[in-house]
Amino acid sequence: MKRRNLCVPVAVFAYQRPQHLHKVLEALEKQKQAPETKVTIFVDGPKSNKEKAKTLETIKVAKKKRNFYSLRVIQRKTHRGLARAVVSGINDVLEKESKIIVLEDDTVPLDGFLEYMNAGLKKYEKNKKVFQVAGFNPQGRKHNKIVQFIPLTSSWGWGTWKRAWKNFRMKVKIPRNIDMQAFSKEFDLKGSYPYSRLLADAANKKSESWAIRWYYACFLSRAMVSYPPLSYVENIGNDGTGQHEQISVTRTLDKPRKPSSLVWPERVVESAGLLFLFKRYLRGKKNESYMPTFQWLVKWRLWKSTQKKSA
Numbered sequence: 107m108k109r110r111n112l113c114v115p116v117a118v119f120a121y122q123r124p125q126h127l128h129k130v131l132e133a134l135e136k137q138k139q140a141p142e143t144k145v146t147i148f149v150d151g152p153k154s155n156k157e158k159a160k161t162l163e164t165i166k167v168a169k170k171k172r173n174f175y176s177l178r179v180i181q182r183k184t185h186r187g188l189a190r191a192v193v194s195g196i197n198d199v200l201e202k203e204s205k206i207i208v209l210e211d212d213t214v215p216l217d218g219f220l221e222y223m224n225a226g227l228k229k230y231e232k233n234k235k236v237f238q239v240a241g242f243n244p245q246g247r248k249h250n251k252i253v254q255f256i257p258l259t260s261s262w263g264w265g266t267w268k269r270a271w272k273n274f275r276m277k278v279k280i281p282r283n284i285d286m287q288a289f290s291k292e293f294d295l296k297g298s299y300p301y302s303r304l305l306a307d308a309a310n311k312k313s314e315s316w317a318i319r320w321y322y323a324c325f326l327s328r329a330m331v332s333y334p335p336l337s338y339v340e341n342i343g344n345d346g347t348g349q350h351e352q353i354s355v356t357r358t359l360d361k362p363r364k365p366s367s368l369v370w371p372e373r374v375v376e377s378a379g380l381l382f383l384f385k386r387y388l389r390g391k392k393n394e395s396y397m398p399t400f401q402w403l404v405k406w407r408l409w410k411s412t413q414k415k416s417a
Contacts, residue, residue, distance in 0.1 A: 212343025
């Protein structure tokens with residue numbers, strides 16, 4: 107009997123959002139590579155007794171029989187939180203596998219997602235300079251066919267290898283003799299986004315974010331991340347149900363190209379053009395996060411001016 111060539115295994119992380127999870131799994135099941143893919147769904151435990159019903163509903167969705175090579179559902183008895191749930195789940199899969207594709211219950215894979223991820227993870231498996239294959243690109247280029255690289259990680263539909271993930275650490279150590287001004291300038295992409303502030307929160311145990319720790323691990327290794335010309339995932343979590351900050355752009359508007367038509371460079375070189383677009387995008391995100399404060403300040407000044415006039 108001929109042995110089946112299986113695709114890269116997929117880990118899906120879910121918590122209290124059965125409808126979102128249903129959309130993710132339904133889209134994943136429609137992928138051409140689904141019958142050759144092992145899928146593990148990690149369902150985080152409830153925070154309180156009030157959440158038990160929602161958790162059971164989520165587990166019911168997770169256990170529904172689907173068109174995958176295999177389906178494993180792991181239910182956590184206690185609430186671990188997003189960071190520890192993701193980290194422990196990735197560790198679990200990579201104990202037996204050499205690479206992994208990661209989805210959360212709000213990242214819906216678009217047509218071609220699994221094909222693209224499998225191609226990238228195979229192409230750069232032995233290239234130690236590449237730490238991640240990203241499936242999301244908010245700054246997509248419609249007429250571009252070339253996969254490009256920048257030194258910035260992504261948390262929306264991505265994949266990596268055991269060789270790269272072994273560099274991940276939950277405990278953040280920032281060297282004492284480091285030039286913080288120079289470090290922050292580079293780590294924040296010249297002021298594009300306050301990543302260094304998020305890292306400081308992680309180092310001081312004020313943040314459990316796995317994403318900032320993963321970016322830091324890749325940064326220390328001077329690693330690169332590959333990005334597609336157009337996104338292969340759509341984020342549906344910006345409805346107030348998730349644990350992330352609100353992000354205005356969920357995906358590029360155009361449909362992604364067929365992965366077979368993409369050009370995968372042999373040489374891994376940073377794309378100055380794509381990095382410029384990301385910096386512009388991140389500055390917009392940063393400004394959005396400051397808008398509530400700015401609006402409050404404007405209202406306060408208007409109120410003060412009316413008080414002075416009425417005095």
